[in-house]
Each structure stands twice: as structure tokens, then as C-alpha cells.
Amino acid sequence: MxxxxxxxxxxxxxxxxxxxxxxxxxxxxxxxxxxxxxxxxxxxxxxxxxxxxxxxxxxxxxxxxxxxxxxxxxxxxxxxxxxxxxxxxxxxxxxxxxxxxxxxxxxxxxxxxxxxxxxxxxxxxxxxxxxxxxxxxxxxxxxxxxxxxxxxxxxxxxxxxxxxxxxxxxxxxxxxxxxxxxTVPPARPKARDADMTALIDAVLAAEKPLFVFGGGARGGAAAVPALLQQTGAAAFTTYAGRGLVPADHPLSFGSYLARPDSAAIFAEADLLIAVGTELSEVDLWRDTPGQTCRTIRIDIDPEVLAQCGPGDMAIQGDAGALLRALSIAIPARVDDQPPKWDAAQVAETRARWRAETDAERPGIVPVCDALRAVIPPDTLIYSDMTQFAYVAKEVWDMDAPGLWHHPYGFGTLGYALPAAIGGALGRPGHPVVAIVGDYGFQYTLQELGVAVELGLPLVILIWDNAKLKEIEDAMVASQIAPNAVVAHNPDFGVLAEAYGARSEEPGTLSDLQAAVKAALAADGPTLIWMNQDLASR
The missing domain is CATH 3.40.50.970 (Thiamin diphosphate (ThDP)-binding fold, Pyr/PP domains)
Structure with a gap:
């Protein structure tokens, strides 16, 4: 040219x-x-x-x-x-x-x-x-x-x-x-050798180290299991970091970071290592994690590193590359130095948090379990701002990072459907699921026409509670009479079919599983209607 x-x-x-x-x-x-x-x-x-x-x-x-x-x-x-x-x-x-x-x-x-x-x-x-x-x-x-x-x-x-x-x-x-x-761009910033040495020394000196892995650590996913085994550390993930720590790891606290009493877990640690995460308001829903120990923050963004307090350590560099290097460089704990974290206590804590989540928003956890049993582990999931997603982000363990995508920070309604369309084009051949609420779906439902045009076998799960239930709950908790939280919904199945999509209205959890399996094999999008009564049928 x-x-x-x-x-x-x-x-x-x-x-x-x-x-x-x-x-x-x-x-x-x-x-x-x-x-x-x-x-x-x-x-x-x-x-x-x-x-x-x-x-x-x-x-x-x-x-x-x-x-x-x-x-x-x-x-x-x-x-x-x-x-x-x-x-x-x-x-x-x-x-x-x-x-x-x-x-x-x-x-x-x-x-x-x-x-x-x-x-x-x-x-x-x-x-x-x-x-x-x-x-x-x-x-x-x-x-x-x-x-x-x-x-x-x-x-x-x-x-x-x-x-x-x-x-x-x-x-x-x-x-x-x-x-x-x-041409090939240069590599991302690499942590200094002196910083790596100081990090290794700090981890080896700690008796109860605690990692928090965020979405910025995804590049080091393969190194995380070995690193936790070598250090005897316990771990949390942020919502965006889910899948970085194997779900069956005995010292994994999962993605329950925002549980209020997780602050007590942080208070037990004698070293906190935050990798690829801002530890922002939408990660914690409190001002600080709750640690009283030294914190080491590893991030590519200097603005994040500037949040370090007195005595803390900031390491700038690509978090994935650093985790890979750390798992190679750090010696494993010897057999006579078992982890100080109690695996039984970790399991009991996770079970309690799961039960709390179920009690706060009833009827969702069983549906999550039913869906996870039939959705392939490599599925891309895009969720919207809906109560279903708020529960799922805590109780639904991921097999790998970078599979569940949610509007974490800005918190926009209407994200899931169009983002799922983009995801289906970004990774052709992978199953893709969109999880939306009945209200948020109506922000961008017109993009269903795009999915039909492209013949994308999207599974669109609508959680329908016929209202802005999260806002209603917040109003009640604040002793405000619920107002402007109920909206007239269309018949979502008829609407989907008007666009040329398939629709299903399962009556039981087993019906839901069958509908999802069929939708994954379809030659176009399928809208599947769900509500909290499914769990009791």
C-alpha cells in the first residue's frame, strides 16, 4: 500500500x-x-x-x-x-x-x-x-x-x-x-531483583502468610498452586481473580473477601501479599481488609502501589511474571514446618459463609449448584448487576481464571448480553452464558437481534423477581418504605421468539439443566427464564 x-x-x-x-x-x-x-x-x-x-x-x-x-x-x-x-x-x-x-x-x-x-x-x-x-x-x-x-x-x-x-x-x-x-511490543515492567529477594525473605520469615489474588494476577495462574504449597500460605481471591486458586485447595478462603468477618482472618495473618488487586471498595465493602501485619503489594499500576502504608512494601511489575518467577525461586517449606493455618477451620469458615450467602438471598444457591453441574468448565460467563450474580460470585467456584466477567467497578446495568456477544466472537467455539436480571436485561435487550443475526448459541439466563429486589432490600434495611422498585415486565419468552431466538421456561431444577444442555447445542441464542421458586420445586 x-x-x-x-x-x-x-x-x-x-x-x-x-x-x-x-x-x-x-x-x-x-x-x-x-x-x-x-x-x-x-x-x-x-x-x-x-x-x-x-x-x-x-x-x-x-x-x-x-x-x-x-x-x-x-x-x-x-x-x-x-x-x-x-x-x-x-x-x-x-x-x-x-x-x-x-x-x-x-x-x-x-x-x-x-x-x-x-x-x-x-x-x-x-x-x-x-x-x-x-x-x-x-x-x-x-x-x-x-x-x-x-x-x-x-x-x-x-x-x-x-x-x-x-x-x-x-x-x-x-x-x-x-x-x-x-512488531512485537516490549515486555511489561519486571520487578527488580532486589524486590524479589526482599519478597522471598519476607514470605519465608512469615508463619501465617496470606495472599489475595486479583484479576491482574491471571498471567501467573499456573504458578499459584505450587506457590501456596511451597509457602503454606492461605489465600483469598477477589471476584475478578476467581479461578486462580484451585477450589479444592485446603487453605483457600475463596472469593468471600467481602464477608464482614473476613477481617478477623486478615487479623490472624503475619504477612499480607496483595497481587494484582486494588483491594477497592467493591472488593471489600469496608475501608481495609483488616490486617495488622505488614503488607506487600504487587501491581503494574503505580497508583495502586501508592496506597501502601508505613512499613509496607510496593513492588511494581507484571504480577503474572512475578508469580511464575517466585514459584521457581522460593524454597518449599520442609516437612517439619507444616502450615500454621488450620485447614479444618478454613473449611468450616467457608461453609458458614456459604450458608450466610444463601440465607441473605434465598433460592439462588441451589440454582447456582444445578447450573454449575451442567455448564462446561471452559464456559465464558458474563453476568449483570443482579442478585443472582451477587450470590454466584461468592459460591460458584471457577476452574480457571478469566472465565467469569462482571461489571465489577462501575456497576453498569445491561452489561451481560452485549458483552457475551463480544465474548462469543472473541473466543469462537467456546460455550458462552449471559446471566441477567429481569430489570437490567431491558437496558440492552435489543442486542438480542445481533445474537440472532450472527447465529450465536448464547445461553441467556434471566433471573426474574419482577422488581429491583436488591434496591427494595436496601430500602427496607434503611427503614425506607420501598418505592419505585416494581416495574411491569414483558413476557420474556415471547419477546425472545419475536427476535427469532428460542425460549424456555423450566419448572424444576432438572428442567433447567435440560434446557441449558439443549441451549448449548443450539444454532442460535436461547433465553431461559428462572425465578427463586425453582429451588423449591
Whole structure:
């Protein structure tokens, strides 16, 4: 293509293809049609979302499933604004999404233009790692390369690039295909040798070390079992870190980190090692884990490491690489030095927490158990903000990390269905399940049409309690008379069939299992309706 001028929009599509982009999610409009000129020629598949929020969630789900950046095209003004919820979710959960939008050529001297905003770039920056406007072809190429380089080497977070309408349609020379992101990017930061030595010394000196593994530690999953065996440490995982610690490990406290009395477990530890996790509000639902010991934090993000207290240790580096190195470098405890943690106490504590979870939101745990028995272990699961997911995140053990995806930080409704569509495209051939609540499903239910068009065998599980039950419970707990928590629902089965999807309304847990098995083998999406009465039938 060298020397062949063509509109910049077409050049960008070819550049993205050269950097590994196979799928773009989005919606064309009069302002961004030049971005669509080169998509087919470049060999990229475009997925037409029904709403820009859905396009953003699809790009997010694709990125989480594939490990590659998700890319979306949207129009000026309302298109970008509609997608900002998805960008906010990707930011809070460290997901690499590149959103490319059109923008007006001039806004300061002209008013009343179609899709005009006072400052579109600045608006997007509030939910992105950065938001920039390309003023020329070389700037567009450089910003795309910057985005892909940062995705590969730093904490992945969404980026927004806007391209003026006239510039996108203007002639441009092709980008240099030997640029930095077209080659193998450099490795992520590596922990210093002195830090590794200090970490090993601290772990060996501890009698009751306690690990917390977050989503940022997924790259070291293979090393975790041996590391726990070698050190005699107990472990928690965050919700995003589920699957890092084998479910049957005798010293695993699971993902019950947010149980209030887990603070007492932290108080028992004489060393806390937090790996690839912020230990944020949505991980703990309290200010601190509860430890009184020294804390070692291992993370790629210096902002996370800045949270260390006096006497704590901060180690910057890729958490996965560090765990792999640590499992090799650290000597195992000898037989006459058994772990100080009591495996029987760990098992009793987990059983008690499971019972508490069941009592708080009755009827969900048995359904989780029934589903886990029939859903293949390599299934990608995307859940929404619904009580079913709140319970499942604690009681549903995962066989591997990076399989259950949830809107953890930003907490958006409507995430699961479009994200699952992206996930199905990101890992073709893998079973994919979306878990949604009756209310949240209606935020993005129109994306069901996309799943039908693509013939995706999605299993869509709707937990229907005919209300915003979590909010009602919170109101009651706060001694507020429940208000605005009941909404009229459609007949979800008829709605699904109107889109061309299959639907099932199982009456018992065994019926539910049969419906899920059939849905996994179907040639298109299946909506399966559930409620808490299932557990008693």
C-alpha cells in the first residue's frame, strides 16, 4: 500500500488490521461513514450493534475473552455519549477498548451543528485513560500506535480517539506498517531483583502468610498452586481473580473477601501479599481488609502501589511474571514446618459463609449448584448487576481464571448480553452464558437481534423477581418504605421468539439443566427464564 493515497478512514482500518484487529463493533452514521470505507477491504468483520452502549459492551466482552483490544466505531455527539457508560465500565475493570469516533471540524466559531457538543473530547476523557483528537493523518496513526503500545505494556484501560469529519474523508498516505505496534511490543515492567529477594525473605520469615489474588494476577495462574504449597500460605481471591486458586485447595478462603468477618482472618495473618488487586471498595465493602501485619503489594499500576502504608512494601511489575518467577525461586517449606493455618477451620469458615450467602438471598444457591453441574468448565460467563450474580460470585467456584466477567467497578446495568456477544466472537467455539436480571436485561435487550443475526448459541439466563429486589432490600434495611422498585415486565419468552431466538421456561431444577444442555447445542441464542421458586420445586 506504500505510496497509495486513499481516505484516512480507509487507512485506519488497514492499520488496525495490521495490528491484529479482526472485529469492529459499532454503528455507522453520516459523520463517521468514511471510517467504514475500508473495513471490508481490510478483511475486518463489522458487527452492527443496536445501540452504541451495546457496541461498547461488545468490545469490552470481546477484549476480556480474546485478550486482544476491543475496537468500536461510533458517531459524533450522541453516539459517543451513548457509549460512555461502556467506556466507564472498561476503565474500572482494566479492559483494553479503543473507541474511535468522528467529531466536528469546528465547534468554537459555529453553533447549531448536527450532533454538536461543547467539548466532546473532554467528555470522553472523564471515563477513559485518555481522549485525544487527531489533527492530521500522522497524528491518527501515532495515537493508534500509542493506544496499542499501552494496552500491551501498561495497565489496560480504554482510550478514545476522535477524527474530524473532513480529515477522515481526506486523502492520506498509508501508515508505516513497520511501526512499533506492528512488531512485537516490549515486555511489561519486571520487578527488580532486589524486590524479589526482599519478597522471598519476607514470605519465608512469615508463619501465617496470606495472599489475595486479583484479576491482574491471571498471567501467573499456573504458578499459584505450587506457590501456596511451597509457602503454606492461605489465600483469598477477589471476584475478578476467581479461578486462580484451585477450589479444592485446603487453605483457600475463596472469593468471600467481602464477608464482614473476613477481617478477623486478615487479623490472624503475619504477612499480607496483595497481587494484582486494588483491594477497592467493591472488593471489600469496608475501608481495609483488616490486617495488622505488614503488607506487600504487587501491581503494574503505580497508583495502586501508592496506597501502601508505613512499613509496607510496593513492588511494581507484571504480577503474572512475578508469580511464575517466585514459584521457581522460593524454597518449599520442609516437612517439619507444616502450615500454621488450620485447614479444618478454613473449611468450616467457608461453609458458614456459604450458608450466610444463601440465607441473605434465598433460592439462588441451589440454582447456582444445578447450573454449575451442567455448564462446561471452559464456559465464558458474563453476568449483570443482579442478585443472582451477587450470590454466584461468592459460591460458584471457577476452574480457571478469566472465565467469569462482571461489571465489577462501575456497576453498569445491561452489561451481560452485549458483552457475551463480544465474548462469543472473541473466543469462537467456546460455550458462552449471559446471566441477567429481569430489570437490567431491558437496558440492552435489543442486542438480542445481533445474537440472532450472527447465529450465536448464547445461553441467556434471566433471573426474574419482577422488581429491583436488591434496591427494595436496601430500602427496607434503611427503614425506607420501598418505592419505585416494581416495574411491569414483558413476557420474556415471547419477546425472545419475536427476535427469532428460542425460549424456555423450566419448572424444576432438572428442567433447567435440560434446557441449558439443549441451549448449548443450539444454532442460535436461547433465553431461559428462572425465578427463586425453582429451588423449591
Amino acid at each position: 506504500t505510496g497509495n493515497k486513499r481516505p484516512l478512514g480507509a487507512q485506519i482500518s488497514h492499520m488496525l488490521k495490521a495490528r491484529g484487529v479482526d472485529v469492529i463493533f459499532g454503528i455507522p452514521g453520516v459523520h463517521n461513514i468514511e471510517m467504514y470505507r475500508g473495513i471490508e477491504e481490510a478483511g475486518i468483520t463489522h458487527v452492527l450493534a443496536r445501540h452504541e452502549q451495546g457496541a461498547g459492551f461488545m468490545a469490552d466482552g470481546y477484549a476480556r475473552a480474546s485478550g486482544k483490544p476491543g475496537v468500536a466505531y461510533v458517531i459524533t455527539g450522541p453516539g459517543l455519549c451513548n457509549a460512555m457508560t461502556a467506556l466507564g465500565q472498561a476503565y474500572s475493570d482494566s479492559v483494553p477498548v479503543l473507541m474511535i469516533s468522528s467529531c466536528l471540524d469546528e465547534t468554537a466559531a459555529r453553533r447549531g451543528q448536527l450532533h454538536q457538543m461543547k467539548d466532546q473530547r473532554a467528555a470522553a476523557e472523564t471515563v477513559c485513560d485518555w481522549s485525544e483528537e487527531a489533527r492530521g493523518p500522522e497524528a491518527a496513526y501515532a495515537l493508534i500506535d500509542r493506544a496499542f503500545m499501552e494496552f500491551a505494556t501498561a495497565r489496560p484501560r480504554p482510550k478514545h480517539l476522535q477524527v474530524p469529519i473532513a480529515l477522515a474523508g481526506g486523502q492520506a498516505v498509508p501508515p508505516c506498517e513497520s511501526g512499533p505496534s506492528a
